[in-house]
Amino acid sequence: MPSPALPELPADPEAAIPTDPSIRTGKLDNGLTWYARRNGVPSDRVELWLVVNAGALLEDEDQRGLAHFVEHMAFNGTKNFKKQELIDYLEGIGMRFGPDLNAYTSFDETVYLLQVPTDDEATLEKAFLILQDWPRGSRSTRGDRQRARRRARGVAPRPRRGRAHPRQAVPRAAQRLALRRAPPDRSARDHRVGLSRRAPSLLSRLVSPQSDGCRGRGRPRSRPARRPDREILCTAPESGLAARRPRFEIPAHDEALASVATDREQTLTTVSLYLKRPERSEFTHGDYRRSIVEDLAFAMINERLVELSEKADPPFINAFAGAGRFIRGSEVTIANVLAREGQVERGLETALVEVERAARHGFTATELERGKAERLRGMEVAFAERDKEESDGFAGEYVSHFLTGTPSPGIAYELELHRRYLPGITIEEVNRVAATLLDEGSRVVLYSGPEKDGVTHPEGAALLALANAVSTREIAAYVDRVIDAPLVAEPPKPARIVARSVIDAVGVHVWTLENGIRSTSNRPISRTMRFSCGRSALAAIRSRPKPITNSRPTRRRSSPNPGSAPSTRRGCVVTSQASRSSPAPTSPSATRASSRTEPARISARCSK
Structure with a gap:
């Protein structure tokens, strides 16, 4: 791929980050927003994602579980695809349920995912017909809903997935504590809502075109194929019930909270400290620079944690610090430890001491220079191999752009942002960020481990006490041992x-x-x-x-x-x-x- 002309950046830090010109976007007459981008990986395939700006947070108390239930029922039948026809058709053209046909429901959104071949215009038309059907809701029968309820109750055999699986059951217990709300659920009790009289009020919000966005990524073989696609999507009905989506925030709390969850099928022991805070802006060039500074701080802490994990008697298997979101509108800082069996307290204490060390003493100049060089190198590699980015990677990025307005300027623009901002980032800036990593307020400690004979689990109060005690410990500054010598002092002699x-x-x-x-x-x-x-x-x-x-x-x-x-x-x-x-x-x-x-x-x- 020839190198494009790299963009010029505005000098004003309050200037908004632009959108990648490779993205085509617009809005149909019925209010549905669409995105499209040409991409050749994988070849002769197109990603079609339907994004609904509604998830479990819109459920009322007597609707709990309906958002996830509606997502599952969408695959049981629609207006134009009866019963198993939808899955049978897609599998008949070489797609697989799971990798190429799937969906997910979170607190904030519901997303349906399709990947279909582009070598046949009729196939593309049918794929868009599926997207047209989904906003209108499923055509599942009462028997389908009753079978779903029986599977959830355990009456009929079901695959190892959903709430009963330890990878779901343990996180759900933690979610209820950290978010003060039940997570998107598929329990037997919640599946009754699929048959209740309160279902239509939430369904109107889940299937409104005004809340929908469509993502298309791939390389269509023929340009005329877009015309029938647009006509089909334009027939999706407008909803007079669409309401403005409310904004939710995680409740703040002065007291520290703890959760200890175990499961007999859990295989790993993890313990995490979460610090909750309101979400901040990510729309301007100044916001982007701030995020680079924060990411450098986390990267340097993580390098120190990696060093500890590589010792002869490591305190943990793995540990990391980072930042992210629970739900839209709320951010969280996390210190996570994958603990060795029987050494949970040691692992958590060691990780938190390392974060406290950075907060109290900051980083060294040599650490920062390495971090900046490695970050820039990572961006340069991403730019050099931009033609290898898979279509679903772009699609996921545009989902965030549609739902939250998160900028999507493209890798060329972001590389230039790094080239501009990295040289001017000082050690004092990064140290100021590090000093706030363990601020008090809205703390949650989450523990999960295997439930088996001979394994004891800590009490939540003990974990909270351990986390609080770190701030009063004597902690020395970090010493960056830099070896200023060649890797091989004397090159070996050539050999045939x-x-x-x-x-x-x-x-x-x-x-x-x-x-x-x-x-x-x-x-x-x-x-x-x-x-x-x-x-x-x-x-x-x-x-x-x-x-x-x-x-x-x-x-x-x-x-x-x-x-x-x-x-x-x-x-x-x-x-x-x-x-x-x-x-x-x-x-x-x-x-x-x-x-x-x-x-x-x-x-x-x-x-x-």
């Missing part, structure tokens, strides 16, 4: 290749040198995997922390799950680089000279 072989099953070339060293190279790869918070999607950095929130389904990701605790450190970029095609090196020195191409290198860097 005496044998070559290929492992055909995995496409690996093996070279044996005369000094006994073996060198291997995999098949040509040139790919950057970004997860959790690659700054090519500003919304991703502000994503909700996984431990206590519902999340959209994982779809076609070769990188680690961005929602899992071990991989949600803000700013992680994993890159894998290898040659396109180059001859085997003749010596170690030749290998060093061609280090960009052979052998393959995998590196991890914190860039956000």
Whole structure:
């Protein structure tokens, strides 16, 4: 892909961040907002997402669970697709339920996801017909709803998913405490609302076109295919019942709260400290610069936590600090620990001491320079490989743009923002941010662990006392041990290749040198995997922390799950680089000279 002309940036920090000119957007006569972007990965596929600006927060007390219930019933039948026809049709054109056909319901929104091939105009028309049907609601029968209730009650066998699964049951207990509200639910009690008289009042809010947005990402083969799509979407009915969406906030509280949740099928032990605060603006260039400063602070804390996890007797398996949202309108700072069995208190205390160390003494100049360089490098890699971004990555970014107005300026613009702002960020600025990380007020400690013989669990009061005691401890400043020496003091002498072989099953070339060293190279790869918070999607950095929130389904990701605790450190970029095609090196020195191409290198860097 040829490099585009990089944008010029305004000098006024209050200037709004523009929208990527590659995005086409508009509003139909019925009030439905649409986004479209041409993208070639994956090839001959288009992402079609229907976004409804309504979720579980709009439920009244006697409607609890209806938002999630409506989402599930949408796959049981619609006006134009009876019973199993919708799933059967999509599977018939090569799509799979789950990766290519799915949906999710959160507190704030409901999103339906389709990925369909673009080689047949009729297929595209049917896909848009599905999008037309969904806002009108499902055509599920009373029997469908009763079967859903029986599955929720456990009368009939059901897959290991939903509320009964430990990955859902434990977070739900934490959600009720942290949010002072029940989460989006699929319980047996809540499924009764699907048959209640109060259902229509919420349904009118869940299916209103004025609350909907449609995202299209992909590379259509024929331009004329867009005409019937627009005509179909224009037929979605307007709703006279659409009301302005209310804004919700998490209640503040002076007292610290704690939750201890266990489950017999839980396999990991985690403990987290959450600090809740009102949401701040993210719309201006000044806001963007502030977010970079905050992200640098978290990245440097996380580097220190990584050092601790790599010791001979580590205090925890993994720990990270970061920021995100519970619900729209409320932010949270989190310190999360994946604890070793029987060492919960040690792990939590060590992590909080490290955060307190940064808050009290700040960071060193060498840490900041490394953090800034790694962050800029991550942005440069993302820009260089912008043509490899998958369509669902763009779609997720535009969902946030539609729902919250989160800027989506494009990777070229964000790279220029980093080039402008990073050099001027000082250690004093970052230290001021660090000093506020453990501010008092609206604290919540959440613990989850396995319920099994021989395992004892801490009391919530003990965890709160431990967290509060950190602020009174004597804590020394961090010492950044920088080694100013070459990695290899004396380069090795060259050696000839005496044998070559290929492992055909995995496409690996093996070279044996005369000094006994073996060198291997995999098949040509040139790919950057970004997860959790690659700054090519500003919304991703502000994503909700996984431990206590519902999340959209994982779809076609070769990188680690961005929602899992071990991989949600803000700013992680994993890159894998290898040659396109180059001859085997003749010596170690030749290998060093061609280090960009052979052998393959995998590196991890914190860039956000």
